Amino acid sequence: MPPPPPIGNRVRELREAHGNVSQAALGEAIGVTRQTIIAIEQGRYSPSLESAFRIARFFGVGVEDVFSWHG
């Protein structure tokens, strides 16, 4: 397994806090597959800046409220 990217995120937590939005629904809203949302939540993939902003806007928070640097 490659080392996980040094970026943490609260996507799962925010999904659950916003009425348990499904991974598929979030993926559809921001234009990625459900599997990509799963990979982001598991820290196996760092989304593009555009997708990061789309996720933050979906939850109505800032990007820094969703993603954090763990390097």
Add this chain to the structure above:
Amino acid sequence: MASWSNASLREKSGWIMGALVAVLGGWYFLKIGSTAWQPGGAVPTGLLVRFIVWCIVGSIIVQAILAMEDARAADAPADERELQAALRASHWSGLALGVGAVTSLLMFPAHGDGVVLFHAILASLVLSEVVEQLGTAWLLRRGF
């Protein structure tokens, strides 16, 4: 690790298409055996046509089944992660094809046989396709 049912359409496609091309390529080269690499032979046209037709028919069947399983995903364009995986695997595939083709050409003066050269480049093409398909699936599964 994601299970098969949780895999995306493109990951499933990569595993199956990679296996299909590997099996059909293996079948072709096993069928012609060592004659593929002996100067003075001829290209087995009938076998080659069957190999190509089976590749095309197999691809259509696999893609049709995957599309029926998840029509929505089949219609959707690749997302950013899938594109990155495909690009990286395509890079590996290009390297495999390049190394294979250049090696084949460099060896040509040693035997001077067009059929051997043809089979060496065909084998490189098969290998590069397998690398591209399996590489994409592997990257999507393990992360990158």
